[in-house]
Amino acid sequence: MENAVEVTNLTKVFGSLTAVNKISFQIKRGEIFGLLGPNGSGKSTTIRMLCGVITPTDGTGTVLGYDILKESEFIKQKIGYMSQHFSLYGDLTVNENLDFYGNIFGMKKNDIEDRKRELIAMANLTGKENAQARTLSGGWKQRLALGCALIHNPEILVLDEPTAGVDPVSRREFWHMIADLSAKGVTVLVTTHYMDEATVCDRIGFIYNGEIISINSPEGHYKEMGMDNIEDIFIQYVTELSDQKNLVSYKELNKNRKKSEKRKGDHDNE
Numbered sequence: 001m002e003n004a005v006e007v008t009n010l011t012k013v014f015g016s017l018t019a020v021n022k023i024s025f026q027i028k029r030g031e032i033f034g035l036l037g038p039n040g041s042g043k044s045t046t047i048r049m050l051c052g053v054i055t056p057t058d059g060t061g062t063v064l065g066y067d068i069l070k071e072s073e074f075i076k077q078k079i080g081y082m083s084q085h086f087s088l089y090g091d092l093t094v095n096e097n098l099d100f101y102g103n104i105f106g107m108k109k110n111d112i113e114d115r116k117r118e119l120i121a122m123a124n125l126t127g128k129e130n131a132q133a134r135t136l137s138g139g140w141k142q143r144l145a146l147g148c149a150l151i152h153n154p155e156i157l158v159l160d161e162p163t164a165g166v167d168p169v170s171r172r173e174f175w176h177m178i179a180d181l182s183a184k185g186v187t188v189l190v191t192t193h194y195m196d197e198a199t200v201c202d203r204i205g206f207i208y209n210g211e212i213i214s215i216n217s218p219e220g221h222y223k224e225m226g227m228d229n230i231e232d233i234f235i236q237y238v239t240e241l242s243d244q245k246n247l248v249s250y251k252e253l254n255k256n257r258k259k260s261e262k263r264k265g266d267h268d269n270e
C-alpha cells in the first residue's frame with residue numbers, strides 16, 4: 001500500500017452549507033502533507049471525516065487501507081490526532097496525561113512505561129514528568145500534546161493547527177520533531193495558518209470554500225505560479241477565486257506567460 005490516505009469526491013453538507021465539496025487527494029506513506037486554507041475553508045471538517053468522527057455526506061476514502069465509512073474503528077486505533085486546543089488534562093501531570101492516553105488505546109502498563117520514556121526524551125520533557133500540565137508554557141504543552149498523540153505508535157499523525165499560539169522557537173523545534181517522525185515512516189497530515197511553516201511539507205494542498213484548488217510540492221507551487229513565497233501564492237489563489245473574472249484573466253495571463261517563456265526558451269536555444 002503506497003498511499004496512507006486516499007479520498008475521492010469527499011463531501012460534507014451541514015444543512016444548507018457545503019463545508020467540503022467533492023475533494024479528492026492522496027497522501028503517500030511517510031509524506032508530510034499540509035492542508036492550507038483560510039478560516040472556515042473546510043480543513044477541520046476534512047480531518048474529522050478522515051478520523052471517523054463525522055460521516056461524509058458523499059464520496060469515498062481510505063486511511064491506511066481502511067474504509068472511512070465502514071472501518072473507522074480500525075482507523076481510530078492507528079491514527080494519532082492533535083488539535084490546536086492540545087486536549088490535555090491540566091490537573092494531571094505530564095506522566096499522568098501520557099498514562100491516560102495510553103489507557104484509552106488499551107495499551108499494557110509496561111508498554112506505556114516504555115513508550116513514555118521514549119516520548120519524554122523526544123519531546124524534551126525530561127525533568128517535567130511530575131509537573132501538572134496546566135503549569136507548562138505553550139511550547140511544553142504543545143510537545144506534551146504531541147507525545148499524547150503518539151503514545152500508541154500511530155502510523156499516521158493528524159495535526160490540526162498544532163503551532164497556533166506557540167512561540168517561534170518552540171514552533172521550529174516542533175517542526176524538527178515532525179520531520180524526524182516522517183523520516184521514520186510516520187505519515188503526517190497537518191493544517192497550519194503559518195505559511196512559512198508550510199514549506200516543511202512535502203506537498204501542500206490549498207483548500208478554499210470547501211474545495212481543493214491546487215496540490216503540489218512547495219517547489220511545484222513556486223514554479224506553477226511564478227512566485228517564491230507560499231503566502232503570496234496562497235493570497236493569489238484566494239484573490240483569484242474570490243473574483244471569477246480575475247481567475248479567468250489570470251489563467252489567460254498564466255497561459256500567455258508560459259507561452260512567452262517557451263518562446264524565450266526556444267529562442268535562447270537557437
Ligand SMILES: Nc1ncnc2c1ncn2[C@@H]1O[C@H](COP(=O)(O)OP(=O)(O)OP(=O)(O)O)[C@@H](O)[C@H]1O
Binds near residue numbers: 014019040043045
Ligand atoms: N458541525 C457543524 N455544523 C454546522 N456547520 C459546521 C459544522 N462544522 C463546521 N461547520 C461549518 O463548516 C465550514 C467549514 O468549517 P471547518 O471548521 O471545517 O473549517 P476550517 O478550515 O477548519 O476553519 P478553522 O481554521 O476556522 O477551524 C464553516 O463554515 C463552519 O462554520
